[in-house]
Amino acid sequence: MIDGSTGTILVVEDEPILRMVMSDHLGDLGYATIEAEDARAALPVLGGDLPIALMITDVDLPGMDGRALADQARAMRPGLGILFSTGDVAGIRLWPGFDAATMRAIGKPFEVEDLMHAISSLLKQPPEAARDGQ
Template sequence: MLEKAFDPFFTTKPIGHGTGLGLSMIYGFAHQVGGHVTLASTPGEGTTICLYMPRDQAAPAMVAETEVSPASAPPKGRGTVLVVEDELVVRMVVIDILEEHGYAVIEAETAAQALPHLSGQDSIDLLLTDVGLPGMNGRDLAAEARRLRPGLKVLFATGYAEGASQRSAFVGEGMDYIAKPFDLDELGQKVRALTEA
């Protein structure tokens, strides 16, 4: 089982309790930044997961000299993203990436937690929701969000390989989707495209 732990969709959770993408997302993130992950497990004793990230070898003085000038730095994102994701690890990675790109983030684990933000006074520029949420799914949440806030931009995150015809049935104007496990740069690009459209 250890050799499958980082495979997408390998999970021992019952249906509706996570997609089995958490470790796959962590593995992908580590490799994108030049790191790696190890996993050790002993029956009856537990499991240890180690995440290794590359350390910046530049001396502090060197860092100051090589800092990117504001003119050449990528533009920071503007606006607030409501992230609805039931897998804690995936939600944390997504939130970190969005905040790193300059977005304000409101987080919710379920549609039920997201709805008060959508029906309230919170400023929300984009709904980023997992499709396979327990209870009300992401598609139904998006429909309700659009009822409450007409024209709200929506980015669906899905771990399921749905056919193009199925995707076109629920991805309309002002919407897009990203497949999990996703590339972190692609996530940033899609969020920026929707929030700046």
């Protein structure tokens, strides 16, 4: 189990049940989470002093979409790992400015195992270490 020392994950998802399920699974893995229902709620967190290791964001958010949120997040926190959750994974990888070193996309619906692998690859932590708490 991870002890949370890998950082806090910001979960931006407009569907309350999906946001809760993701946060619950991340908590079970030992990650601390902050939930935001949209970009308006996420931007103050990103602009604050709390260390954020990774942001998971839905692409189809009301108001500012996940792509625009990611652009603003990267302006505030260069190099921030970003995991997009979407139904169109292939399309995201074609975006101008998509940085394969610090960005990933996961297709909805996804398995917890897929989420864990995507997070561990962004945090540069082997999945086995995430599972074992190393």
